[in-house]
Amino acid sequence: MTPASASTELPLPSREGAGGAGPQVGGSPPVAARRAGRGVRRFIRHRLALIGFATIVVLALAAALGPYLDPFNDLHIDILHRFAPPFSGPHLLGTDQLGRDMLARLEMAGRVSLTVGCAAMVLSTITGTVIGVLAGYYGGAVGAALMRFVDAMLCFPSIFLLLALAAFVQPSLLSITVIIAATGWMEVARLVEAQIRSLRDRDFAVAALALGAPDRTIMFRELIPNAVAPIVVASTLNVARAILLESYISFLGYGIQPPVPSWGNMLNNAQEYLTTAPWLAILPGAAITLAVTGFNFLGDGLRDALDPRLDVR
């Protein structure tokens, strides 16, 4: 009896698929070829995760160190040189409608967007883990109530809930981070609850209980360390989700407020200059896509690497 399971973010099925090892329609290739193919795929999979990781590192380094190396300040307004296209002058990636250097702005915005994304991930992972552990360990009425709350939260499209919260809260880095986390902890809670429920009856947990360990010790010392792998995967994918959501609400004007730049709010006015200065729209979006793709690739690679079912073969 599964209650209406409304899930916003569906985990993608493992790339191998359930029938990966089974016969294929139209006859299967020879065993040696299949084995080689599997090796190739494993290499590719790792390579994607590595590419993702490298992308994140490059973006993070650019955001952290770039502003010290740039000749231009991100807030320096230079009306005479506004709308300079990229690769055409002293401004490597051009300038915006106020003549501010795009590269410097992108780097500063990267600091904000990446920080908000990671901080929201940490908050939502902690919240989701705690709620999931409590629901999974105690079960019964408490567990049911907590999980129904999770189900109800998942009935809202996250942007709807996020906008409702963002519109009524004084926007600041902290408040935006908190509300993004507030709409992103449910998947983790679901996952942890399921894990804990199955781990709770395993011998080591029963033994700890028999030894008289308090609930808190069993939950946080015995059970959680055994559920770390899926939590790590979920939180990596959660960073991607948080960066995307921050960009959505900032684009709509309810997120990070100018003059503090974020990749999302840089796109805020970009639509009106689409005909004259398309790079204002293209560059920040490309930065978001790169960062989110990076975290998604990394999370996917981690899932494959940490999924114990894939070791059996």
Place this chain on the structure above:
Amino acid sequence: MTAYLLRRLGQSLLLLWIVSMIGFAVLHLAPGGPLAQFTLTPGMTQADLARIAHQMGLDRPLPLQYWEWLRHMLAGDWGRSYRDNQPVLTVIGGHLPATLELMVSSTLLAVVLGTWVGVLGALRQRSLFDYLATVGAMVALSIPTFWFGLVVIYAFSVKLDWLPVGGMYTIGNGSFADYVHHLIAPAMVLALVTVAIWSRYMRSSMLEVSSQDYVRTAVAKGLPRRVVILRHALRNALLPMITLAGLQLPTLLGGALVTETVFTWPGMGRLYLDSIGYRDYPVIMGLLMFTALLVLLGNLGADLLYAIYDPRIRLD
């Protein structure tokens, strides 16, 4: 079946009740509250505000307010918009068709494209196509919808001048062809994420079905590959996708909000954003409840359809 249906309906109602409390709490505990809109009016004194608050029942304890709201809601009175004093249901009803049309057309697009990509990926597992489809799906999931919308506008409207930049009709032209012309770009943009997810699930569903005995039997009987794929494998692989379609609803609704904003499509998403701007509490609350209701009904419908089309599933 009836017992199952009743139980599922009961669960959905329970969830809807929790949903209503969350929505109510979010809106009424937030700083500012429904009165924030009036503080912008010049000449408004503290006494005026208090009087309005009393008139609207906002000075009463929150649980009491919630009870009042719930009572009216159940009686079909969802309140009136602060903006134009129209009943909330009328306002939502006026914007619903545009959103549904956008969602249905983009879902059709996504299902056709996603099924094709997924099936081809499963049939040619580990081929270059499969690899590109996998990477492509991941990238598609990572692209912000609104930015993709801007890129589409830039490419197809600004550069190529093939599609209009937004809206639903050209002023003075209400023809169906004009409407479809306006629908293409937003439907394409909204379909992006769905295509990615659908193709991945389709691929793994197809792989799973392909390893079933009945497919092996069909191959062993010497049936043409085409027949095996289309009649034995694909039809069965599509079954679990019904559930996925139900689960995708929140993502689709959220995507519709962003897409409608970029393409100035006059649907529910735009209405929601406008209502947020106006702090139109009854409409915001109404839309939150309405989307949650849609999501719950979508899930329920998907599960029932699945049971109807798959005789192996017994609901009891």
